[in-house]
Amino acid sequence: MQLIIAAVGHKMPAWIETAFQEYAKRMPPECRVLLKEIKPVERSGSKTAETVMALERTKIEAVIPKNARIVALDERGKDWTSVALSQNLTQWQQDGRDVVFVIGGADGLDAEFKARADTLIRISSLTLPHGMVRVLLAEQLYRAWSITQNHPYHRV
């Protein structure tokens, strides 16, 4: 199983890259997190937000491996606890399918893409900047793995 974060957004500030790597590098070899950045579609007066999201959806789908489980990130998604994420991580490791966490761009994710995702989760009910979402997600994946290992990083 490969954990992939497909994130619309590139050329992130150095502090986002540093924070993301801080957690990604802690993951063990059997549970590595691979980041696939997707260049946002250029905004222009003639493109509606729906058009932009549909174009970004095509770019997102191009980086998703066949048969991968899709977990879309959205502030309206299910509110998982870290323990629930760790339980899902254990199940995902058992079934072996790749898992792709998808983070949208400035306008969000295409509605049809979200409807077809296997799961829609939120990190908070607040709207977060997309760069910070990849950092928080990487930390939560490391925490979830720590829970599965009874590692002292996670304290109940």
Ligand SMILES: C[S@@+](CC[C@H](N)C(=O)[O-])C[C@H]1O[C@@H](n2cnc3c(N)ncnc32)[C@H](O)[C@@H]1O
């Ligand atoms: C700036 S937000 C887009 C906001 C957009 N107006 C919307 O309604 O989705 C960019 C991306 O960050 C992610 N995101 C933002 N806040 C989030 C949250 N609280 N939980 C999970 N993902 C979030 C989502 O993937 C979203 O598509």
